Amino acid sequence: MRVIIASLICGLLFGLGLLISGMSNPARVLNFLDLSANWDATLAFVMGGAILVAAPGMYWVRKRNKPLFADKFDIPTSTTIDAKLILGSAAFGIGWGISGFCPGPAVVAIASLQADVLLFVGAMIVGMLAQHWLKPKSA
Amino acid sequence: MENWTSTPFEPFAGLAGGLLIGSSVVLLLYTLGRIAGISGIAAGAMTQQGSERYWRLAFLAGIVLSAVLYIAFTGGMQVQTQMGSAWLVVAGLLVGFGTRLGSGCTSGHGVAGLSRLSPRSIVATLTFMCAAVITTTIIRHL
Structure with a gap:
């Protein structure tokens, strides 16, 4: 139960951060990605602010023996830079550049109940499941 | 001309928003030992079983709840899509497939990954930022 509550609170904080900074509005994100004319640099301050807390915070947490409510830290260890990483990130970037939605803001925007948002989230889920079913079972 | x-x-x-997001990343690592990557959490909420599924569903519920509370206290939230429905479907497929193939998105790679200097x-x-800037520039200016 404490795991669920901790996770719920983390989700709340995360969503609130996206809302306060206006990242849940795709118009604002696209005005960051479009460097010309009326450039809106807010997104850079969001990422900067997040890293300002997360870099020292994660460093401090990882020096502990284990998490509060789990047996061990579950952190990716791979350092292999392969075609999947590059192609996947490029495909994501193209979709992000078209829509102004990355997964976090898209989940936040569900609450607006706008048909276009639900359409995007539905397609995103299909894309995620397609990758899951297509990948080799050994991986 | 442009609309x-x-x-x-x-x-x-x-x-301010960034500080909250960073706090969420640190708190999730401190309590559950997990990386707050939204694409991985969303995919795992559908494909994992049991407790591996439940903490992810709780995180996503927290995100949606934050928006419900935000609307309740401020009277609304701005979500201004800029492209037609067909384009949004194409974009959704690319974002869903791409983030899973590339093992992360703006949160997992962009915030948590950069914070621990993961190569x-x-x-x-760098790849998704460049791809996104090029895509938006082509759509708006070419």
């Missing part, structure tokens, strides 16, 4: 919605540059709101995350972030 894109303009938005004001708000560095302080951005910084994979640095490459991924």
Whole structure:
């Protein structure tokens, strides 16, 4: 139960951060990605602010023996830079550049109940499941 | 000629939001030992079983709840899509497939990965940032 509550609170904080900074509005994100004319640099301050807390915070947490409510830290260890990483990130970037939605803001925007948002989230889920079913079972 | 919605540059709101997002990343690592990557959490909420599924569903519920509370206290939230429905479907498929193939998105690679100086995350972030800037520029200016 404490795991669920901790996770719920983390989700709340995360969503609130996206809302306060206006990242849940795709118009604002696209005005960051479009460097010309009326450039809106807010997104850079969001990422900067997040890293300002997360870099020292994660460093401090990882020096502990284990998490509060789990047996061990579950952190990716791979350092292999392969075609999947590059192609996947490029495909994501193209979709992000078209829509102004990355997964976090898209989940936040569900609450607006706008048909276009639900359409995007539905397609995103299909894309995620397609990758899951297509990948080799050994991986 | 252009009909894109303009938005004001708000560095302080951005910084405040960023601090909250960073706190969420640190708190999830401190309590559950997990990386707050939204694409991985969303995919795992559908494909994992049991407790591996439940904490992810709780995180996503927290995100949606934050928006419900935000609307309740401020009277609404701005979500101004800039492209037609067909384009949004194409974009959704690319974002869903791409983030899973590349093992992360703006949160997992862009915030948590850069924060721990992961070489994979640095490459991924540079790649999706460049791809997104080029895509938006082509759509709006060519």
